[in-house]
Amino acid sequence: MTQTNEAIRDAYRPVRPGFLQTLRDTAGEISTRRRLILYLVRADLKKRGADTVLGNVWWILDPLLTMLVYVLLISIILKTEIDAYPLFVFCAILPWKWFSSSVADAVTCITTRERIIKQVNFPKVVLPMAAATGGVASFTFGLIPLLAMLVLLYRDHVSVWVLALPAVALVQFVFTLAVALLAAAITVFYRDVGNVANHVLRIWFYLSPALYGAEQVADLTKSQPAIGTLYHLNPFATLFESYRDLIYVGQAPDWTALGLVLLASLALLVVAVLIFRRLEPAFAKVI
Amino acid sequence: MTDAIDVRVLGVRYNLRLTRKNTVRESFRNLARRRQGPGHFWALRDVSFRVPPGESLAVIGPNGAGKSTLLQVLAGILQPDEGAIQVNGRISSLLTLGAGFDAELSGRDNILLAGAFMGIPHGDMMARMPGIIEFADLGQFIDAPIKTYSSGMNARLGFSIATAVEPDVLLLDEVLGTGDATFRAKSQARVVELMKAARAIVLVTHDMSWAREFCNHAILLEGGNVVAAGEPDAVVRVHEERSEVRRAGGQPDRLPPIADSGLEPVAVTQGAAALTR
Numbered sequence: 090m091t092q093t094n095e096a097i098r099d100a101y102r103p104v105r106p107g108f109l110q111t112l113r114d115t116a117g118e119i120s121t122r123r124r125l126i127l128y129l130v131r132a133d134l135k136k137r138g139a140d141t142v143l144g145n146v147w148w149i150l151d152p153l154l155t156m157l158v159y160v161l162l163i164s165i166i167l168k169t170e171i172d173a174y175p176l177f178v179f180c181a182i183l184p185w186k187w188f189s190s191s192v193a194d195a196v197t198c199i200t201t202r203e204r205i206i207k208q209v210n211f212p213k214v215v216l217p218m219a220a221a222t223g224g225v226a227s228f229t230f231g232l233i234p235l236l237a238m239l240v241l242l243y244r245d246h247v248s249v250w251v252l253a254l255p256a257v258a259l260v261q262f263v264f265t266l267a268v269a270l271l272a273a274a275i276t277v278f279y280r281d282v283g284n285v286a287n288h289v290l291r292i293w294f295y296l297s298p299a300l301y302g303a304e305q306v307a308d309l310t311k312s313q314p315a316i317g318t319l320y321h322l323n324p325f326a327t328l329f330e331s332y333r334d335l336i337y338v339g340q341a342p343d344w345t346a347l348g349l350v351l352l353a354s355l356a357l358l359v360v361a362v363l364i365f366r367r368l369e370p371a372f373a374k375v376i
Numbered sequence: 377m378t379d380a381i382d383v384r385v386l387g388v389r390y391n392l393r394l395t396r397k398n399t400v401r402e403s404f405r406n407l408a409r410r411r412q413g414p415g416h417f418w419a420l421r422d423v424s425f426r427v428p429p430g431e432s433l434a435v436i437g438p439n440g441a442g443k444s445t446l447l448q449v450l451a452g453i454l455q456p457d458e459g460a461i462q463v464n465g466r467i468s469s470l471l472t473l474g475a476g477f478d479a480e481l482s483g484r485d486n487i488l489l490a491g492a493f494m495g496i497p498h499g500d501m502m503a504r505m506p507g508i509i510e511f512a513d514l515g516q517f518i519d520a521p522i523k524t525y526s527s528g529m530n531a532r533l534g535f536s537i538a539t540a541v542e543p544d545v546l547l548l549d550e551v552l553g554t555g556d557a558t559f560r561a562k563s564q565a566r567v568v569e570l571m572k573a574a575r576a577i578v579l580v581t582h583d584m585s586w587a588r589e590f591c592n593h594a595i596l597l598e599g600g601n602v603v604a605a606g607e608p609d610a611v612v613r614v615h616e617e618r619s620e621v622r623r624a625g626g627q628p629d630r631l632p633p634i635a636d637s638g639l640e641p642v643a644v645t646q647g648a649a650a651l652t653r
Contacts, residue, residue: 097385098422101460125492132489136480208475209493210452370455373448374390 111366112359118212125211129219133194134226148230155182163300171302173337176243180333181299183231184258185325187224188265189290194220195269196276196283203376213369214362217273221266228258235336248339257331260347264324264354270361274368277375297325302333324350380464380545380576381427381450387458388420388445388600419445420600421458422633427593432577434587434608436615437597438622443580446597447547450578465544465575468494475534479523483514483533486522490537504540511566512536513559532559539566546574550581584612601633 106114119126138144156179164174171177198216199206206213232254239247276282298306303326310317320326327350331342392415420442427433435443448454449461451469476493477486487508491501509518512533517525525533548567571577571590581587587594587608594611596604604614618628 098387098458101384102458103456103460122492122495124498125489128485128489128492132478132481132485136478205476205493207448207453208469211493211495371391373453 108363111363115214115362115366118214119218122212122215126215126219126222129215130223130226133219133223145230148227149234151227152179152182152186152231153234155186159300171305173243173246176238176246177302177333177337178300179235179238180336181297181329183228183235184261184328184332185294185299186231187228188261188325189294190227191221191224191265191269192272192286192290194223195272196286199273199277199372200280200376206376207373213372214270214365217269217365218266220273221262221269224265225258225262239336246337246339250335250339250341253335253342254332257328257335257342257347260351260354261328263351263358264328267354267358267361270358270365274365277368277372293323293325297323298329299325303330324354378464379426379462380429380431381425381433381578382462383426383450383459384424384461385459386420386423386449386456386461387418388442388449388454389457390417390419391415392417418600420449423459423597423600423602425595425602425605427576427578429575431593432571432579432591434591434594434611435578435580435597436582436584436587436594436612438619441597442600443597444549447549447578447580450547463545466541467545467547468538468541468543469547469549477522477530477534480521482521483509483512483518483525486533487537494541496541500541508536508540528556528559535563535566539570542570542573544575546570546577548577548579548581584616587612598631603631603633605634
């Protein structure tokens with residue numbers, strides 16, 4: 090009896106799809122469920138604006154207030170010699186808000202949807218996808234105060250390079266999506282990720298050239314090659330400098346560095362998709 | 377003719393080390409008599425059955441026998457760890473009452489969101505919107521955020537959405553008792569209507585009269601195995617006898633698992649590839 094059972098079990102052993110098939114399936118799921126992603130993003134935005142007096146105005150105020158904190162601290166109290174510091178720091182705050190809010194959303198996106206995951210069959214990849222996309226909206230809204238600052242206060246910084254912003258944003262999106270997928274999948278098994286994420290994000294921000302520029306750390310990165318290598322391995326070193334080149338300096342970004350970050354992000358995205366898909370069947374069992 | 381549902385040597389395994397919740401872990405521990413290897417627990421094992429078109433299957437059994445797990449696998453929420461299943465046609469599970477609701481959104485937005493989660497095309501959902509709103513009978517509240525709803529209104533909207541699309545294969549977990557007496561009568565009539573329209577039904581129930589009345593086959597699950605299969609009357613009788621022993625505080629004799637439920641002999645000639653979903 091048991092022997093025949095074993096034979097029958099072997100005949101129907103489930104087969105896992107291959108590497109390329111997994112990537113193709115995921116792309117297919119994202120494209121067929123794009124409306125679901127849209128609804129999720131929209132629901133998230135609606136929620137953020139709801140119940141506040143100023144509503145959507147907060148999307149514009151939020152990065153401005155963060156900027157104000159750093160301007161007070163670094164420009165006024167510490168008296169930095171960086172010219173036009175508000176614009177300088179805003180170039181980094183805006184993309185960082187997108188990244189950090191996306192990762193924070195991604196960490197909880199699977200675990201907070203326990204009920205629907207256990208009751209409806211849908212591709213879970215839409216959840217971190219929506220988390221990564223949701224940040225794009227706040228980034229886009231943040232461009233309004235950025236452009237206002239450029240036109241009203243820093244007219245001499247304006248250049249045509251501002252139009253190249255979407256190219257840098259695209260690189261950031263690929264990287265953000267990869268991190269979001271990994272964060273979402275791993276949190277299901279180790280809830281501790283949620284607690285660690287906030288601190289990691291904060292340290293990451295301070296170690297990236299956000300409040301300071303590459304010039305300020307040039308001495309350190311040149312004299313200590315190890316630190317220099319680590320510094321340049323951080324994708325946000327390149328991303329922040331690129332944003333700043335386009336907005337603050339008004340020159341072409343380092344396309345080679347940006348291309349390398351894009352390639353590395355694409356590789357990370359492939360790995361993230363494979364890990365996510367490998368863990369996805371267990372979500373409904375574990376949460 | 378292809379079967380509406382074809383399940384072969386299905387096995388679903390839970391990894392107890394990864395199941396963090398104590399309550400869940402405890403409920404598994406009660407069941408873990410058939411545990412294989414440390415930290416693993418088979419919620420279902422060697423489950424095989426077929427539901428031909430036009431037939432309905434009742435799944436009965438004591439608590440924790442694996443009935444809900446079976447529905448989750450049929451709905452595609454869980455993947456088989458062993459064996460293969462094939463479901464032909466659009467599946468709808470009435471497991472989904474209000475599951476995807478977002479409290480901040482209006483009833484109308486939630487209808488669209490739930491439809492998108494279930495994978496129903498946007499056009500279909502828009503076409504069914506008036507019917508859903510009418511059946512849920514929410515009046516002006518349909519444009520208010522769900523958080524302002526009473527629990528009854530919530531359940532009514534959930535039920536209306538879940539039953540809006542006629543499925544080919546209907547999965548029912550318990551016969552639903554939602555809302556006040558009027559809505560309960562209305563919703564039961566709707567369930568019966570769906571059951572008549574569906575090509576195949578799998579009904580998990582503790583209400584034996586539903587199993588007898590609406591199903592022409594039944595399987596009895598115990599400890600993740602099919603231990604009895606056949607005519608609903610006969611299977612219900614076996615279950616009731618065994619429940620009687622349990623109620624008296626005893627432990628009924630262990631029934632041998634039936635690898636093939638006897639609807640039709642399972643041919644092993646087909647490869648797994650033919651059966652993957």
